[in-house]
Amino acid sequence: xxxMTQSPATLSVSPGEKATLSCxxxxxxxxxxxWYQQRPGQTPRLLIYGASTxxxxxxxxxxxxxxxxxxxLTIRSLQTEDFAxxxxxxxxxxxxxxxxxxxxxxxx
Amino acid sequence: xxxxxxxxxxxxxxxxxxxxxCKGSGxxxxxxxxxxxxxMPGKGLEWMGIIYPGDSDxxxxxxxQGQVTISADKSINTAYLQWSSLRASDSALYYCARGGSASxxxxxxxxxxxxVTVSS
Numbered sequence: 001x002x003x004m005t006q007s008p009a010t011l012s013v014s015p016g017e018k019a020t021l022s023c024x025x026x027x028x029x030x031x032x033x034x035w036y037q038q039r040p041g042q043t044p045r046l047l048i049y050g051a052s053t054x055x056x057x058x059x060x061x062x063x064x065x066x067x068x069x070x071x072x073l074t075i076r077s078l079q080t081e082d083f084a085x086x087x088x089x090x091x092x093x094x095x096x097x098x099x100x101x102x103x104x105x106x107x108x
Numbered sequence: 109x110x111x112x113x114x115x116x117x118x119x120x121x122x123x124x125x126x127x128x129x130c131k132g133s134g135x136x137x138x139x140x141x142x143x144x145x146x147x148m149p150g151k152g153l154e155w156m157g158i159i160y161p162g163d164s165d166x167x168x169x170x171x172x173q174g175q176v177t178i179s180a181d182k183s184i185n186t187a188y189l190q191w192s193s194l195r196a197s198d199s200a201l202y203y204c205a206r207g208g209s210a211s212x213x214x215x216x217x218x219x220x221x222x223x224v225t226v227s228s
Contacts, residue, residue, distance in 0.1 A: 001170070032212055034214035034215075036153075036215075038153075043203065043218045043219070043220060043221060044145075044153065044203070044205075044215075044218055045218070046214055046215060046216045049213075049214045049216075055216060085152075087152060087153055089153075089155070089214060089215075091207075091212055091213060091214050092212065094158075094167055094211070095155075095157070095167050095168060095169045095170060096155040096156075096157075096169035096170070096171070097143075097155045097158075098155060099145075099152060099153040099154065099155060100152075101152050102152045102153075
């Protein structure tokens with residue numbers, strides 16, 4: 001089973017600033033990584049797939065990148081609605097298509 | 109518009125059986141994988157398994173293999189997650205989510221979730 005390790009567990013950032021969230025895969029998953037946002041009490045929402053492609057309707061301030069097995073989600077100009085929990089997921093090798101443990105992005 | 113509508117919240121006793129559902133609409137149900145994801149209270153997302161309704165090809169996470177059964181009825185565009193004997197540790201929020209037409213694809217649409225509470 002591939003392990004996806006997210007860091008940090010909690011990230012405190014001020015509105016208008018940039019947030020950088022990391023996710024490391026325990027072995028190669030090609031570019032088959034997605035990022036999801038889950039606001040409190042809401043359903044997860046797909047933000048990024050293929051490591052760097054924004055899903056339909058996702059604002060351009062969200063971007064994804066990859067270097068080897070290290071995946072990064074960057075959120076620029078943080079809006080209040082962006083404060084949520086973010087999960088990465090590999091969908092390259094199953095079972096299972098593992099999720100990371102999540103990063104909580106909170107207002108500083 | 110793609111929609112996945114899940115059945116309502118359930119309260120069950122340990123040892124009871126349960127089958128929850130997920131009805132897809134707005135797309136060709138048989139052409140896309142449907143997965144199930146568990147979220148325990150205050151915890152993260154866990155991938156349970158996935159089914160291709162077109163031919164009922166199913167894959168389970170090793171953590172859930174033998175603990176649940178995933179099925180689909182393509183005649184009514186509905187996927188199911190069932191337990192034969194619930195335990196208190198099965199109390200969680202369960203989401204269904206649509207994958208792609210190929211297995212290597214993320215979940216791009218999600219159901220609203222079904223809360224399952226197992227308590228004596």
